[in-house]
Amino acid sequence: MKQVSRFAAVFVAALSLCATAFADPYRVKDLVVDKVAPSRAEAEQQGRAEARVVGAARLIERLTLPEDRANARSPIETAAVARLYRSSETQGEQKSTSVSGGVRATGLITWNFRADAVREYLDQRGIPYVDTQSALALIVPSTTGGDASAWGAQWAGKSDNTVLTPYVAASQAWTRRPNATEVQSEVQSVRADHGIVAELTQQGAQYYVRLIDLRPNVPKPEIAMAGPFVSLASAQTGAVAELERAWKVASIVRSTGSTGLSLVATFRDLQEWVKIKKSLEGSRLVSNLNIEALTTLGADISFTYAGRQDQLVSDLRSRGVDLANAGGAWQLRVVAAP
Structure with a gap:
């Protein structure tokens, strides 16, 4: 019992030091x-x-799928969503110049929308939505016979933690598809969870990204094949949109309703346990999370989840x-590093 209590105390302290990679998907920038x-x-x-109306349109596109918007009980009014804002922030310098007809104001702005109000708006119209983010990924640009430097330049210095699939672009582009081991050091250095290759191919004047x-x-x-695109910038x-x-x-x-699940989480150290717990807490599919027993090597956990079982597996793996189910018993563990 002392071992369990001591571990739990250390765990609570560790959580306070763990910064999350997730941001607010209801925040629309640029x-x-x-x-x-x-x-x-x-x-x-x-x-x-x-700009707020444009941000509302981007937010709806971010959270929902076109087919679900088309099947809504009543149409989405972008102007109505635009009124569900919380605050705004300017990005960089805001300029004003005298022009014919008055004064021209230019700049960039971020609008933050009220999550609860937007969710209610979508629920009222029967539109399914996703507002939880996947794990942070390192996106590694590569080409198959094209100009790797030009493709890499499109990603250089880019990152976004407000999209549903947060990413950091790799520092270099490859002329072939790298494997997980070759990019693992950079994955770790940017504190990403895994790598995703963005492999560019060109067919005539069009580009595709695998x-x-x-x-x-x-x-x-x-994951997908995106395209065709008419330029490297649009690719x-x-x-990212794909x-x-x-x-x-x-x-x-x-679907409606939920399913109960009991399982054993196994881990080698405190860091792995923190990752397991934060993954469950961060999943929109999981609710009523209950840690029934906790030791230095494992935990008995129960919760309910919405959706299909394969969706839960995919969400947690992300x-x-x-x-995984081993001999009729569900087990949860951190994905092994390559």
């Missing part, structure tokens, strides 16, 4: 303000309001945790 009005104040106010999960023992490593943004779409398809829950 919205353009560009408006001309009689005065600077009017131009800024109108420009921010227009997205490949580098985690070991993934049943289907190929980069399209690849990752989000694939995540939503795998995670979205259209967070670096493997849920």
Whole structure:
């Protein structure tokens, strides 16, 4: 009992030191303000309001799938969603210049929307949505016969922790598809969970991006083939959008009700236990989480989950945790590093 109590105390302390890689998916950044009005104040106010409507549209696209929006009980009104905001933040310098017709205000802005209000809005219209994020990934650009440096330049220095599939771009592009071992050191250095190869191919004037999960023992490593795209820039943004779409398809829950599950979580150290617990807590599918017993090597856990069993397995694996049935007993452990 003393061993269990001591471990639990250390665990609580460790949680306070563990920074999460997740951000708020209801936060929409890089919205353009560009408006001309009689005065600077009017131009800024109108420009921010227009950017908020654009942000609301991006948010709805982020959280939902086109087929679900088309089947909504009542149409989505972007202007109505735009009114469900919480706050805004300017990004960098906001400029104003005198032009014909008044003053032109330009800049970038971030709008933060109210999660509870947006969820209620979507629920009222019967639109399934996903607002939980996958584990942070290192995106590794590669090519098959193309210009690796040009493709790498599209990803250079880029990262985004507000999308449903948070990512950090790798520091170099490859002229072939790397394996998990070859990128593992950079995965660890940026504190990502795993690597994803963004493999560019060109057919005539069009580009395609094959997205490949580098985690070991993934049943289907190929996530998706994105494209066609007319430019490298659109291929980069399209690849991120396709990752989000694939995540939503795998995670979205259209069924009602829930299922109970009891299992044993096994781990080698405190760090692995923290990862297991945070993965369960971060999953939108999991509710009523109960840790029934805890030792230095394992835990008895019970919870209920929404959706299908394969969705739960996929959701937890995306967070670096493997849920498997061994001899009729469910077990949970951290996915082994390559």
